[in-house]
Amino acid sequence: MSIYSNEHKEYLKKKRRKTIFVHMTQIFIILFFFIIWEYLANKGIINTFLYSSPSLIIKTIINLIKQNNLFSHLFITISEVMISFIISCIIALFISTILWWNEFISRVFNPFLSNLNSLPKVALGPLIIIWAGASIKSIILMSLMISIFVTIINFHQSFIGTDKNYITLLKSMNAKKKDIFFKVIIPSNKENIISTLKINLSMNFIGVIMGELLVSKKGLGYLIMYGSQVFNINLVITAILILGLLSFILYYIITIINKLIVKKR
Amino acid sequence: MEDNVLLKTINLSKNYYNDKTEIKAIENLNIHVLNNEILAIVGPSGCGKSTFLSILANLEKQTNGKIIMKKNLSIGYMLQSDSLFPWLTILDNVLLGLDIKKMKTGNNIEYTINLLKKYGLYEFRDQYPDNLSGGMRQRVALIRTLATNPDLLLLDEPYSALDYQTRLSLSNDLQEIIKNEGKTAILITHDLAEAISLGDRVIVLSKRPCTIKSIYNINLNNKTNPIDNRKDPKFNYYYDKIWRDLDVHI
Ligand SMILES: Nc1ncnc2c1ncn2[C@@H]1O[C@H](COP(=O)(O)OP(=O)(O)OP(=O)(O)O)[C@@H](O)[C@H]1O
Ligand SMILES: [Mg+2]
Numbered sequence: 001m002s003i004y005s006n007e008h009k010e011y012l013k014k015k016r017r018k019t020i021f022v023h024m025t026q027i028f029i030i031l032f033f034f035i036i037w038e039y040l041a042n043k044g045i046i047n048t049f050l051y052s053s054p055s056l057i058i059k060t061i062i063n064l065i066k067q068n069n070l071f072s073h074l075f076i077t078i079s080e081v082m083i084s085f086i087i088s089c090i091i092a093l094f095i096s097t098i099l100w101w102n103e104f105i106s107r108v109f110n111p112f113l114s115n116l117n118s119l120p121k122v123a124l125g126p127l128i129i130i131w132a133g134a135s136i137k138s139i140i141l142m143s144l145m146i147s148i149f150v151t152i153i154n155f156h157q158s159f160i161g162t163d164k165n166y167i168t169l170l171k172s173m174n175a176k177k178k179d180i181f182f183k184v185i186i187p188s189n190k191e192n193i194i195s196t197l198k199i200n201l202s203m204n205f206i207g208v209i210m211g212e213l214l215v216s217k218k219g220l221g222y223l224i225m226y227g228s229q230v231f232n233i234n235l236v237i238t239a240i241l242i243l244g245l246l247s248f249i250l251y252y253i254i255t256i257i258n259k260l261i262v263k264k265r
Numbered sequence: 266m267e268d269n270v271l272l273k274t275i276n277l278s279k280n281y282y283n284d285k286t287e288i289k290a291i292e293n294l295n296i297h298v299l300n301n302e303i304l305a306i307v308g309p310s311g312c313g314k315s316t317f318l319s320i321l322a323n324l325e326k327q328t329n330g331k332i333i334m335k336k337n338l339s340i341g342y343m344l345q346s347d348s349l350f351p352w353l354t355i356l357d358n359v360l361l362g363l364d365i366k367k368m369k370t371g372n373n374i375e376y377t378i379n380l381l382k383k384y385g386l387y388e389f390r391d392q393y394p395d396n397l398s399g400g401m402r403q404r405v406a407l408i409r410t411l412a413t414n415p416d417l418l419l420l421d422e423p424y425s426a427l428d429y430q431t432r433l434s435l436s437n438d439l440q441e442i443i444k445n446e447g448k449t450a451i452l453i454t455h456d457l458a459e460a461i462s463l464g465d466r467v468i469v470l471s472k473r474p475c476t477i478k479s480i481y482n483i484n485l486n487n488k489t490n491p492i493d494n495r496k497d498p499k500f501n502y503y504y505d506k507i508w509r510d511l512d513v514h515i
Contacts, residue, residue, distance in 0.1 A: 165348040172322050172342040173365045173413070183365070187352045 077219040084143035096155035117149035143207025158192035273297035277330035289474035305464030313475040341415030347406040349394035356390040362413040418450040436491040462494040
């Protein structure tokens with residue numbers, strides 16, 4: 001335990017005040033946006049049939065909850081994201097480890113990987129549906145296609161970018177390749193790995209929604225698609241807003257995990 | 266091989282290649298290391314000193330020539346950069362070698378902890394390297410090298426990052442450890458005074474590709490610790506000679 005001096009306390013207080021001010025401003029901007037939206041809708045300046053309004057969105061949410069639909073759609077989307085996130089992490093970690101382990105393999109497959117990575121995966125959508133059927137399988141496959149290559153490339157880049165001095169040191173201790181991997185490559189790249197996981201998560205999010213838009217059975221993507229087909233803009237915008245909220249929460253969870261893993265020194 | 270010789274190199278050569286050029290770092294180097302001596306090596310920057318140690322430590326392969334070593338000779342290499350792992354505590358850093366070599370026994374850990382105490386680093390054992398000064402970091406790196414109790418220490422400018430006073434006192438400590446524990450060391454340094462005051466022999470290397478320019482047996486009138494050795498009447502004699510051999514053009 002350290003006892004803070006008065007100047008130090010003052011410094012911390014100022015810092016905290018600034019942070020609070022930033023958050024207040026952010027909340028204010030959001031509120032302002034919704035209030036203006038509602039105001040314009042009420043005055044009839046914008047057409048609620050095309051642009052909806054906050055009060056209509058709240059009604060839609062209440063309706064969805066009453067029909068006991070909202071949470072099942074939410075649940076489906078979240079589980080699809082989680083499943084594809086976990087699968088893509090495992091596969092990407094495995095493949096990038098092999099690429100790091102064996103330079104020959106990495107040189108052979110690098111051009112394929114960057115090519116696959118830059119291919120617009122939506123183009124594969126119809127094929128995926130034909131191969132995997134209009135089911136959750138297609139959605140997860142779509143999501144993996146979108147997330148996996150960039151994750152492999154990022155993992156591999158950070159592995160081979162590890163400080164050479166650390167590796168030389170371990171080699172001077174007669175370390176095996178396995179030791180180098182677990183004692184240097186992984187711990188020295190903790191930050192990189194976590195930021196890659198963040199990217200991977202948002203990629204999976206994109207992939208799942210894209211899959212749901214294509215396959216359309218359940219989930220937030222389905223709500224958007226369905227809403228647009230029956231021209232229920234309230235439903236579309238509600239689903240989009242929930243989607244935004246969801247991605248914010250997921251991002252926040254990863255940030256917390258990040259803080260737990262990369263402990264302060 | 267003679268009994269008191271720990272290691273010798275025969276016509277050792279090392280070339281580095283890239284697409285355009287060939288760099289001759291070492292050419293026909295014949296060096297022997299005696300048991301329980303401190304062999305200081307001085308030479309111009311970039312002449313191939315670190316390369317020589319890397320070959321001895323089996324990190325690089327020589328292009329030509331041979332190295333003959335005493336059987337089961339264990340080598341500890343203190344690299345030019347300290348390379349402490351910022352994600353490990355000081356204690357875990359110094360135990361790294363034991364950990365890798367699967368020698369983390371109670372005795373060995375105790376030996377290492379005693380080294381930490383001796384070098385005034387025990388209180389910092391749970392800290393991370395970022396919190397340490399340059400001198401402390403170098404001491405940690407030295408302890409990490411000593412922890413596995415190697416017979417031959419390869420020291421690549423171990424004190425280059427330090428202030429003069431810390432350097433002097435660490436020189437004393439280093440000599441004490443090597444002499445007390447029956448170790449042998451090859452010490453690379455840019456500091457001629459350090460080489461003469463610490464070394465039993467001093468080898469002067471030429472510019473790249475490095476070959477031996479001269480070898481001196483340091484026979485001081487009264488050889489004691491490195492600090493007092495610097496005041497010895499014959500100290501300046503060696504200093505002048507080696508300085509001339511190095512042929513530094515300013
Ligand atoms: N991995 C490498 N690939 C190519 N050239 C290298 C490599 N390592 C060293 N060299 C070259 O070999 C020569 C000797 O390098 P070395 O590091 O052994 O010098 P040094 O005597 O230790 O220098 P210093 O006193 O500055 O530490 C240098 O010209 C360097 O450019
Ligand atoms: Mg060097």
